[in-house]
Amino acid sequence: EVQLVESGGGLVKPGGSLRLSCAASGFTFSNAWMSWVRQAPGKGLEWVGRIKSKTDGGTTDYAAPVKGRFTISRDDSKNTLYLQMNSLKTEDTAVYYCTTTYYDFWSAYRDYWGQGTLVTVSS
């Protein structure tokens, strides 16, 4: 069974930092391109960024509102995805989901989301 379990959310002051983790299991994490999506309270979904697999270059891409402040990384030895968030703003308050989508060995489409972790930026 595939599981994505986010952790690390909490209350942080504006200008502060937080690191989120997403522990993955049940699939070959090292082959997966992983993404972060967030949802502000009562609002819609917003793509934050993604990281490719190392075999595909391991590069990252970010949404404009977080570029230069957020960093996505991965530790394939721990099957864990990270989101380092610096210079946090009140508008970063949201539930953060990690997610992945891929075609598996049998060409079946897969799409998985974690349960999300809440980040609240407030003084």
Next chain:
Amino acid sequence: DIVMTQTPLSLSVTPGQPASISCKSSQSLLHSDGKTYLYWYLQKPGQSPQLLIYEVSSRFSGVPDRFSGSGSGTDFTLKISRVEAEDVGVYYCMQRIHLPSTFGPGTKVDIK
């Protein structure tokens, strides 16, 4: 960025009746590989989003066949042939052809 719009933004449906949601993108979602990267998600109250339809019209594993997707280029539609009580939530279309991936504003569906 590609802008995704959805209509209507809310929908109240009698159980057993059909429902339809429109999604339009500001640019074509047809890739040179022949695929169209348009997806439909449902977020039930208090839950993470769940995929319903991928690449315009392919039903995701386990999704009931009352859900169907259609469209091409920039105009897409999600149809529910007979709405059930468990279908309540917010429906989002999403594009993945260009970064940043973008979502529509969501269509809230509830039961009359």
